[in-house]
Amino acid sequence: MNEHYTLRVNGVERDVCDSWIGESLLYVLRERLDLPGAKGACEQGECGSCTVFVDGAAVCSCLVLAASAVDAEIATVEGLNPDGTLTDVQEAFVREGAVQCGFCTPGLVMAVHHLLDAEPEPSDLQVKEALSGNICRCTGYGRIFAAVDAVIARRRDAAR
Amino acid sequence: MPVLIPRSLDVAVEMASSHPDAHILAGGTDLMVEVNFNHRKPETVLALRHVDELRGWTIDAATRTVHIGSAVPFSEMEHGALSEALPALAEAARTVGSPQIRAAGTIGGNLGTCSPAGDSLPVLAAMEATVHLRSTSGERAMPFAEFMTGPKRNARRGDEIITGVSMPIADGWQGYAKVGVRNAMVISVASACLALQSTGPRLALGSVGPVIIRCHDAEALVADRPGAVDAALAAEFGRLAAAASSPIDDHRSTAAYRRHAVSVLAGRLLQRGTARP
């Protein structure tokens, strides 16, 4: 059966035509809306590489039924800085060497933004817990935690 | 129209009755895995995300009762007033999957799936929670112990929507403990909830039987013994918990290890709950 509906992604209304009812938001973003920032690895909620915001909550887009996400505010990594410049989190990931193959990076960047928006001064344990749904095969996480620490320090300095 | 998106509970109930074949969708963290892997090919989906009546919870101080709507996600149980009213539920919620899973996954979905490993379920069993269901023929309420009838089986009729659960506010210490292969993102190998309610201690076990198991023998052992618990009593409490369990070997663990793990968890919870600060 074919579906026609509208999703609001990064503040823009996007028409989705002729999609199968069971398509995930991850699939629709990547294959139908030309937004390949969210990555698909496991499609079962385990890896976090597909993390997006739906109505402000960081969720796995592979587990969201796209056709049920009408009337929701969807935000993807492409929408963080619409002009294409890097956010402070992305910049810190690059500078601290937290990107190797880069497959996990968009999901982690979303998770870090989500954490620091809610909790600007998280403890190490809070950082680890907040990122426990994002798997990285390459870095061993040390560089990722270093990038998070760098953002925290930078924002603290900027606030002074 | 194959994806039904009701905006009120009344409409949702009507839709569930006129589309008994529809798959009910809450957070999607169980259902979408099955869809992604082609284990299910839904023709019709009834999505509950816009049914506000199911998304709230209340704490009634007069009747000392907590009511949690079925579409409340685990992330809301981890902090705040709900976690103070039901500390064991907060602990259980915090062990579910990852932050992304807890932001989407709901207590109604945990009940709908009714896996013996569902982390909220031992808490509902220990607190003798009531499960609320609604259809066009009216409301039904039943104790959780009657609702869960087997592994991934429950007493919900096809036209019924789970509207929520209610249970007493904790009036004594309570805790939840779980064993898995790692700390995050893990389905339990064995779990236990101990609630030291004023009406008596209640112990419930997860992942060690076809349903959540209440341990009346272990409860009776400590019923009239206020005060600190020594190691021997904790060990006996654990032994009775293991004796009540009926675990199996599967891809996650063995029956022997589960029996051992659940005895340790039960004993540990008892010692934690009775330790004087």
Ligand SMILES: Cc1cc2nc3c(=O)[nH]c(=O)nc-3n(C[C@H](O)[C@H](O)[C@H](O)COP(=O)(O)OP(=O)(O)OC[C@H]3O[C@@H](n4cnc5c(N)ncnc54)[C@H](O)[C@@H]3O)c2cc1C
């Ligand atoms: C990566 C990952 C990790 C996980 N880790 C854990 C874990 O640690 N512990 C744990 O307990 N679970 C875990 N789960 C399983 C899942 O998150 C939970 O079972 C969750 O409670 C499901 O809720 P949901 O809202 O996402 O359900 P959905 O997937 O939307 O629905 C699940 C089932 O319940 C039915 N249903 C949902 N709501 C209602 C309702 N109101 N009325 C009638 N039927 C309804 C649906 O039809 C479906 O059959 C994990 C899942 C994933 C993908």
Ligand code: FES
């Ligand atoms: S692709 Fe969604 S969590 Fe792995």
Ligand code: FES
């Ligand atoms: S950088 Fe390769 S998976 Fe994280």
